[in-house]
């Protein structure tokens with residue numbers, strides 16, 4: 001069967017496209033997803049993401065290359081391999097990003113992606129649920145869960161006030177500097193993934209077909225025009241063709257991999273792996289940006305979420321509460337308070353994202369988290385706009401082989417200073433009277449007395465990815481500096497776009513799910529506009 005559109009990947013972006021592109025009943029959309037169903041208890045329960053974090057049934061479970069900037073450590077990179085993609089296994093924090101992130105997208109060549117357009121697009125995405133009252137009529141539920149959060153979380157807002165930081169009602173406001181309760185993609189006590197918000201309603205229309213457990217191995221071409229995809233289900237190869245466009249939404253790791261496997265990428269890399277070059281595109285897989293964060297654990301002298309989740313009995317009671325009411329600790333992600341802060345007076349905009357959680361945990365064998373028994377809390381700081389750029393590249397022409405992920409963390413002077421600034425900010429937060437009052441002790445490594453050199457070394461030794469890889473097929477001006485034009489078309493090809501986190505020109509200051517969904521919403525507008533223009537010409 002021939003489709004109008006083929007979307008590769010049913011993740012955050014792919015689900016939005018499935019919905020937006022299928023609104024006209026005559027349009028046939030095929031969505032192909034490597035993973036299986038998201039009908040799993042630990043996907044639906046908001047606190048359950050600890051259990052999907054390293055579960056290969058729903059997760060690609062990548063490992064990055066040894067990374068010199070973080071003392072040669074090999075980071076674990078979870079990515080969703082399931083319907084809903086990473087929106088089915090993420091921590092559900094809903095963060096639009098800062099105004100200047102998108103103005104910087106425009107500067108980088110993404111004409112038409114400045115803040116005013118982006119804000120209007122967000123408004124079409126969101127349906128806010130704030131303490132019982134609704135705002136906006138978009139498909140994605142964005143909830144204020146502060147009523148279900150642990151009372152200890154108020155300590156973090158008090159600390160912000162101690163430090164003279166603002167405490168806005170919501171970090172997604174236009175002026176969003178300061179700490180507030182996170183907003184989360186949770187609806188009626190369940191995760192509200194991109195699949196829930198966009199794909200499932202679209203599947204009801206009858207003109208969208210979803211093929212699960214199907215790995216797209218390569219794109220097919222006639223010259224430089226994309227004509228379809230070759231995919232594999234249960235060891236059997238199939239081909240699907242389309243008369244409109246192929247849209248790759250396989251995420252920041254797999255989209256560049258798929259392009260390279262299909263002959264789009266640096267010619268020397270492709271030739272080294274015996275792949276025929278369809279278009280020599282030197283930037284495919286290059287320019288990757290990600291957030292690194294330092295996290296420090298503190299023992300508390302008063303009850304935190306540990307006191308409810310750290311014992312078998314506590315977990316039983318919490319489980320019962322959730323089953324009976326859909327409320328309580330299981331209905332809330334662990335990121336409870338956070339926001340954007342300037343590390344010092346010289347910064348013209350917030351340059352650090354802060355996370356404060358009223359819980360501490362360690363990881364058992366097989367990656368399953370275990371909440372500590374004794375009361376504790378976590379402070380975490382993430383530099384917002386790193387300038388280091390990493391790379392994703394194929395290791396072989398085998399579509400089943402994991403690509404090489406080279407983060408190149410802390411490879412710029414700016415990022416090394418930001419690592420120190422992050423450490424200093426965490427020190428100030430830990431010293432704030434409201435936090436000092438509830439702290440029994442800082443767990444090792446104790447950041448409190450570290451000087452700049454020690455802070456940098458601490459960052460190198462302990463910082464971890466916050467799971468926000470972006471920019472590996474980024475928008476820009478031309479093929480010399482990017483992979484896509486501002487309408488997300490792959491340079492030098494026809495009938496082919498990449499729409500997902502890989503298209504960001506720069507990583508946004510905060511978490512990347514909301515900007516990815518926004519990007520896909522606007523990308524669908526552009527695709528439909530171009531389709532309408534073609535129809536007028538025909």
Ligand SMILES: Cc1cc2nc3c(=O)[nH]c(=O)nc-3n(C[C@H](O)[C@H](O)[C@H](O)COP(=O)(O)OP(=O)(O)OC[C@H]3O[C@@H](n4cnc5c(N)ncnc54)[C@H](O)[C@@H]3O)c2cc1C
Pocket residue numbers: 008009010011012013014032033034035053078079080081082083084085086087089090091092093094095214215216217249250251252254255258466467468469499500501502511512513514516
């Ligand atoms: C553990 C974790 C926690 C996170 N927490 C947050 C958070 O709290 N808030 C936030 O904003 N962001 C968070 N993020 C990041 C956010 O979820 C991602 O940035 C976003 O989901 C990326 O969307 P995407 O569409 O680019 O890719 P994905 O959602 O990853 O979708 C890509 C899809 O393509 C499929 N695919 C890949 N290759 C192929 C192929 N060859 N054939 C067929 N299908 C393929 C994949 O299986 C996947 O379903 C988190 C991410 C992770 C992993």
